[in-house]
Amino acid sequence: MNRKKRLKTVPPAETAGGLTAVANALRHAMGRAGWLRGPAALARTNQLDGFDCPGCAWPESRNRSHAEFCENGAKAVADEASKATAGPGFFARHSIEELRQQDGRWLNAQGRLTHPMVLREGDSHYTGISWDDAFDLLAAQLKLLSTPDEAVFYTSGRTSNEAAFLYQLLARRLGTNNLPDCSNLCHESSGRALAQVIGSGKGTVTLEDFEHADAIFIAGQNPGSNHPRMLAPLERASRRGAHIVSINPLDETGLRRFRNPQRLSGYIGKGTLLADLHLPVRVNGDVALFQAIAKAVFELDKASAVIDRDFIESHAVGFEAYRDHIAGQTWGMLTRISGVDIDMIRAAAEILAKSKRVIFCWAMGLTQHRNAVANIQEIVNLLLLGGHFGRPGSGACPVRGHSNVQGDRTMGIWEKPTGEFLAALQKEFRFEPPARHGFDTVDSIHAMRTGKVKVFMAMGGNYVAASPDSAVTQRALSRCRLSVQVSTKLNRSHLYTGRTALILPALGRSDRDMRGDEAQFVTVENSMGVVRGSKGVLKPVSDTMRSEVKIVCEIGRRLFGETDPVAWQALANDYGLIREHIGRTIPGFEGCNEKLRDDGEFLLPHPVRDECRFPTPAGKAVFTVHQPDEIELEEGQLLLTSLRSHDQFNTTIYSDNDRYRGVSGGRQVIFVHAADLAEQGLADGMLVDVTSHFRGQARTIEGFRLVAFDIPRGCAAGYYPELNPLVPLEHVARGSNTPAYKSVVISLKPAAR
Numbered sequence: 001m002n003r004k005k006r007l008k009t010v011p012p013a014e015t016a017g018g019l020t021a022v023a024n025a026l027r028h029a030m031g032r033a034g035w036l037r038g039p040a041a042l043a044r045t046n047q048l049d050g051f052d053c054p055g056c057a058w059p060e061s062r063n064r065s066h067a068e069f070c071e072n073g074a075k076a077v078a079d080e081a082s083k084a085t086a087g088p089g090f091f092a093r094h095s096i097e098e099l100r101q102q103d104g105r106w107l108n109a110q111g112r113l114t115h116p117m118v119l120r121e122g123d124s125h126y127t128g129i130s131w132d133d134a135f136d137l138l139a140a141q142l143k144l145l146s147t148p149d150e151a152v153f154y155t156s157g158r159t160s161n162e163a164a165f166l167y168q169l170l171a172r173r174l175g176t177n178n179l180p181d182c183s184n185l186c187h188e189s190s191g192r193a194l195a196q197v198i199g200s201g202k203g204t205v206t207l208e209d210f211e212h213a214d215a216i217f218i219a220g221q222n223p224g225s226n227h228p229r230m231l232a233p234l235e236r237a238s239r240r241g242a243h244i245v246s247i248n249p250l251d252e253t254g255l256r257r258f259r260n261p262q263r264l265s266g267y268i269g270k271g272t273l274l275a276d277l278h279l280p281v282r283v284n285g286d287v288a289l290f291q292a293i294a295k296a297v298f299e300l301d302k303a304s305a306v307i308d309r310d311f312i313e314s315h316a317v318g319f320e321a322y323r324d325h326i327a328g329q330t331w332g333m334l335t336r337i338s339g340v341d342i343d344m345i346r347a348a349a350e351i352l353a354k355s356k357r358v359i360f361c362w363a364m365g366l367t368q369h370r371n372a373v374a375n376i377q378e379i380v381n382l383l384l385l386g387g388h389f390g391r392p393g394s395g396a397c398p399v400r401g402h403s404n405v406q407g408d409r410t411m412g413i414w415e416k417p418t419g420e421f422l423a424a425l426q427k428e429f430r431f432e433p434p435a436r437h438g439f440d441t442v443d444s445i446h447a448m449r450t451g452k453v454k455v456f457m458a459m460g461g462n463y464v465a466a467s468p469d470s471a472v473t474q475r476a477l478s479r480c481r482l483s484v485q486v487s488t489k490l491n492r493s494h495l496y497t498g499r500t501a502l503i504l505p506a507l508g509r510s511d512r513d514m515r516g517d518e519a520q521f522v523t524v525e526n527s528m529g530v531v532r533g534s535k536g537v538l539k540p541v542s543d544t545m546r547s548e549v550k551i552v553c554e555i556g557r558r559l560f561g562e563t564d565p566v567a568w569q570a571l572a573n574d575y576g577l578i579r580e581h582i583g584r585t586i587p588g589f590e591g592c593n594e595k596l597r598d599d600g601e602f603l604l605p606h607p608v609r610d611e612c613r614f615p616t617p618a619g620k621a622v623f624t625v626h627q628p629d630e631i632e633l634e635e636g637q638l639l640l641t642s643l644r645s646h647d648q649f650n651t652t653i654y655s656d657n658d659r660y661r662g663v664s665g666g667r668q669v670i671f672v673h674a675a676d677l678a679e680q681g682l683a684d685g686m687l688v689d690v691t692s693h694f695r696g697q698a699r700t701i702e703g704f705r706l707v708a709f710d711i712p713r714g715c716a717a718g719y720y721p722e723l724n725p726l727v728p729l730e731h732v733a734r735g736s737n738t739p740a741y742k743s744v745v746i747s748l749k750p751a752a753r
């Protein structure tokens with residue numbers, strides 16, 4: 001099948017949501033999960049007596065509607081609730097080589113993994129293995145290590161708090177902090193940046209704040225496809241007259257107009273205007289743009305005071321150095337690097353300066369650049385100018401992409417744990433956890449590459465597809481003695497493995513998790529620090545799958561025995577006991593079982609949001625000074641960013657369509673400005689090979705279709721993860737080590753074949 005031939009493009013959609021979104025949600029739900037399971041699952045999605053959507057980390061309001069999910073949430077739920085299964089028969093029919101020829105969409109569509117499987121060294125096919133033998137094999141390999149640091153324990157953002165807490169405990173009980181996670185690949189830059197300048201790595205707003213904001217700036221984020229329920233509070237904000245400013249290289253449909261399918265008016269008319277100002281920043285031009293906005297704010301402040309000097313005096317340090325730095329930046333340099341017209345910059349500055357309550361939201365469009373930490377700290381600088389912390393309707397809002405990625409970090413999934421956290425573990429479990437820092441995701445790949453890691457285990461996720469420099473990552477993994485994937489669905493990480501590989505099939509969020517007659521529930525934390533219970537409602541498609549909690553406990557029991565200070569067996573049988581440990585170890589979780597029983601959810605404390613207290617070494621928020629990066633492009637080169645399509649969740653591909661951008665039937669596309677195409681003698685629809693350039697190295701992917709698109713000159717875009725082979729492992733954000741997926745220097749040439 002030649003997918004490239006089927007690719008079609010039409011002009012991007014004018015409006016997001018509406019009837020098409022509803023129809024698409026229902027088509028996916030019924031098509032994948034069936035007429036009984038689909039509606040049963042959706043009726044309990046995001047409800048307090050149901051389960052948390054396994055999609056993004058956008059929060060629910062306390063006043064939940066009956067349909068508390070979006071089109072993409074429906075896709076994620078239906079995908080997990082699928083009745084299709086990929087069991088031993090499937091693996092007997094398909095060799096690893098054959099499966100490698102299939103794309104991610106096909107692999108995912110094969111359905112739920114049901115049985116533990118092993119790929120033994122030299123074998124061409126996975127074969128079945130009993131749970132007991134699989135656990136014994138893994139435990140034996142872990143016991144063989146000459147140091148615990150030869151093991152790596154990766155976590156994806158789907159993992160519940162309970163499973164994550166036990167998983168980090170298992171790694172530390174073994175003696176390592178090698179706990180990389182998907183956060184290393186997405187919002188690590190946000191956490192690092194915020195912790196340095198406001199004293200906490202988490203965002204400072206709640207959903208309620210969106211009802212009070214006078215202006216909402218949204219930078220490097222496409223909520224229409226990646227956090228669709230965010231469009232409803234934006235719609236309400238727009239209707240009550242708040243400004244919405246979009247900052248992004250592409251003018252995404254989801255921030256232009258929205259037809260809210262939860263309201264009758266969402267099915268007629270043109271929908272509600274969302275962003276009243278769009279700043280088409282060049283790829284990686286954000287630091288310059290934020291400084292340009294600040295420069296314009298300082299100019300406005302000369303005419304009439306708009307900077308909150310009382311707030312700055314009481315709560316911040318470094319203002320003078322920042323003010324002087326901005327004064328020294330020239331308009332010519334700032335507009336050249338940002339690519340944004342000075343009138344638009346002044347319009348944004350006026351909105352910022354005249355709004356009493358301002359929220360700044362962002363996502364991976366800001367966090368995956370070499371200067372990502374500076375991007376976020378420049379946002380904090382702008383918020384500090386107006387005193388937008390510790391006041392309702394204001395604050396910093398990093399919007400996380402996977403449902404429990406924030407909770408996993410709260411539970412201690414971090415390669416650089418704090419001394420307080422380790423001391424609390426030691427007190428609770430009476431063992432000495434390791435203090436030396438472990439590997440993050442990128443450093444794990446380096447370590448596997450050089451043979452320092454012998455066992456790699458992943459709790460969910462698709463490590464191979466999600467990581468940069470795909471060929472390097474695949475080769476690095478092949479050097480491990482054993483790789484283990486705890487998974488719900490088949491993906492590329494099951495096909496590029498260690499010399500021996502295990503697949504351990506796990507229950508999903510929507511699956512009922514029974515211990516005897518008692519249904520267990522888990523907890524998750526959303527992007528705004530609300531912790532809620534999540535209880536699966538569907539009968540699992542096979543009784544051979546195990547919960548992530550049970551899997552971790554079985555490994556712990558085999559490694560450390562029945563007399564271990566961690567009562568692995570008891571914890572596997574009663575998740576309430578795990579939460580009791582969490583309550584005594586993690587600040588904010590004290591009495592969590594009772595809080596969940598009484599209210600179903602609770603808000604974690606946040607010193608900045610709740611008390612306008614900044615727990616930095618200075619005891620105040622910190623203005624920072626950065627010089628914008630200027631990436632030099634040679635003739636014919638473009639700066640490439642990556643995007644997700646509308647029918648995709650992280651590395652999971654539901655279809656080859658991207659409705660809002662007008663693309664269907666294929667994902668091997670590169671969006672480029674028509675004038676750049678003409679200048680290079682290329683044309684819309686042409687097939688090209690794409691080469692990235694980094695420190696004299698070249699990486700090429702072949703056979704991508706050009707699409708003329710409204711994107712700033714000198715820039716290009718395409719889909720993640722298809723572009724990952726172009727991203728060098730060493731091309732990372734300074735200060736967070738997050739791969740700089742979103743600013744890769746490329747050149748294009750007509751396809752060789």
Ligand code: SF4
Pocket residue numbers: 053054055056057058068069070071072073074076226227228229230
């Ligand atoms: S906005 Fe995110 S969490 Fe909510 S239903 Fe949609 S995908 Fe799920």
